[in-house]
Amino acid sequence: MGSHNPNIKLIVDGKRLDGRAFDQLRNISINVGVLENAVGSAQVIWGDNKVVAGVYGPRDVFPKYQQKPDKAFIRTIYSMATFASIEEHSRSGPNKRSQEISFVLSEAFENVLMVEKFPGKMIDLHITVLQAAAGTRLAAFLAGMAALIDGGFPLNEIAAGVSAGKADGALVLDLDKAEDNFGQSDLPIVYNSSGEIILLQMDGKMTRDELTESIELTSAKSKDIMDLIRKAVERKYAGEVKTELNFR
Amino acid sequence: MKEIYIPGDKLPTSVRVSRLNQNAVRKTGNVLYATVVGSVDEDMFMPFEMVYIPKEGDSIVGIVTDKRNIGYFIDTGTAYEGLILSRETRADFHVGDIIFAKGERIEEPDTVILSNPKLLDVGRILDVPSSKIPRLIGKEASMINMIKEKTGASILVGANGYVWISSKGKVNKAIQAINKIISKAHLTGLTDEITKFLG
Structure with a gap:
């Protein structure tokens, strides 16, 4: 989120700049099983965001000091492609922002994955943002979630998230680029399927009532996104699934 | 088209799970929940994709x-x-x-x-996704016995996903049959199709 600028109108004639209603999400499409080499993979197109995720493992932990004796170590690597968003996050590769997002995503995935099934092992989750247009951490989470499901990693539940925010004083869902940069607040929340919050970050200001309302609205919308994951999985298994058999 | 369950979905009360697939479900109280994607086939929960976790007796x-x-x-x-x-x-x-x-x-x-x-004798090892192994074995080993019988090849199936095939018998036919089972494990009418394929 950039600085709030009162001169920029984000709500015109009761509608948002891209014509959406206040609680309307951008178009989301999910495809699972897009990468051949990964154990599980997914591609998410969320508005103008394009994200690909691949999951590998379980395997031996390296470096060894990160090994946990009682559960799996999830190494999430969120990265932006060099061409993802030149003017916004001027360079790709590991930087403070991507390390922070990798960390919070790992923590969130640890809440849904049955990490206790893989003691002393590591699960590698690589998420690359090919094109960025606000809300990449939630698109990245969705891609990672779908990849874990596709790879057959045992999960307690599935999870999905939506961001809420304030633009021009109105409470809106799923912020786009302009609302993210010039709005007053940005609040990404991820829920698991029983409705518990497993990730919450906040930028900017919001009143207590607005926060409560945001949670109500996003919680309902996260269910819709979980249905999209279900549909993506059903689409994959509608016909024959090509599997490459190798000789050892 | 069979109903597909995704992780976190409650399974019907009549559903059971075989020893090989015990990690595909979790139990809370008396209710079973799926932990991986799968469907129910004759009251047995069958995962479509599952990471191998070793169990005693495998x-x-x-x-x-x-x-x-x-x-x-x-x-x-x-x-x-x-x-x-x-x-x-x-x-x-x-x-x-x-x-x-x-x-x-x-x-x-x-x-x-x-x-x-x-x-084991001279032979080849096929690397099969371990989630497809229960399907490859079939009910009371019916599927694998059929392949062995029809092709004359000796086959040993490991729960870890390695399948050993001997060098005698119609080995190629057996491998093709295994390949068919793997790519269509989640569809109905598989047994009939394999029976037809093996002739």
């Missing part, structure tokens, strides 16, 4: 990779290494030998102690 096909004083180290094609203790076997294996053994216990974090190792 039949394992593996390759000897190292021989030391403590025993033989076995490549199982998974994140877990097999170990045959030398004090528990009199057999003499060499690096590269293909063996078939039972998983006796899991030693944390990543070693499976194997018992009753048998040396």
Whole structure:
């Protein structure tokens, strides 16, 4: 989120700049099983965001000091492609922002994955943002979630998230680029399927009532996104699934 | 089209789960929840895709990779290494030998102690996703027995996903049949199709 600028109108004639209603999400499409080499993979197109995720493992932990004796170590690597968003996050590769997002995503995935099934092992989750247009951490989470499901990693539940925010004083869902940069607040929340919050970050200001309302609205919308994951999985298994058999 | 369950979905009360698939569900109270994507086939929950987690009693096909004083180290094609203790076997294996053994216990974090190792003949090892193994074996081993019978090949299936096929019999036909089972494991009418294919 950039600085709030009162001169920029984000709500015109009761509608948002891209014509959406206040609680309307951008178009989301999910495809699972897009990468051949990964154990599980997914591609998410969320508005103008394009994200690909691949999951590998379980395997031996390296470096060894990160090994946990009682559960799996999830190494999430969120990265932006060099061409993802030149003017916004001027360079790709590991930087403070991507390390922070990798960390919070790992923590969130640890809440849904049955990490206790893989003691002393590591699960590698690589998420690359090919094109960025606000809300990449939630698109990245969705891609990672779908990849874990596709790879057959045992999960307690599935999870999905939506961001809420304030633009021009109105409470809106799923912020786009302009609302993210010039709005007053940005609040990404991820829920698991029983409705518990497993990730919450906040930028900017919001009143207590607005926060409560945001949670109500996003919680309902996260269910819709979980249905999209279900549909993506059903689409994959509608016909024959090509599997490459190798000789050892 | 069968109904597909995704992780976190409640399974109907009549559903049971086989020993090989026990990690595909979790139990809360008396209710079973799916932990991976799968469907219900004749009251059995069948996962479509599942990461291999070793269990006691698993039949394992593996390759000897190292021989030391403590025993033989076995490549199982998974994140877990097999170990045959030398004090528990009199057999003499060499690096590269293909063996078939039972998983006796899991030693944390990543070693499976194997018992009753048998040396397998010359043959090939197919690397199959371990989630498809229950389907490949079939109900009371009906599917695998049919392939063996119709093609004359000897086949040994490891729960870890390695499938050993002997060098005699119609090996190619058997491999094609296995390939068909793997790519259509989640569809209905598989048994009929394989019966037709094997002729």
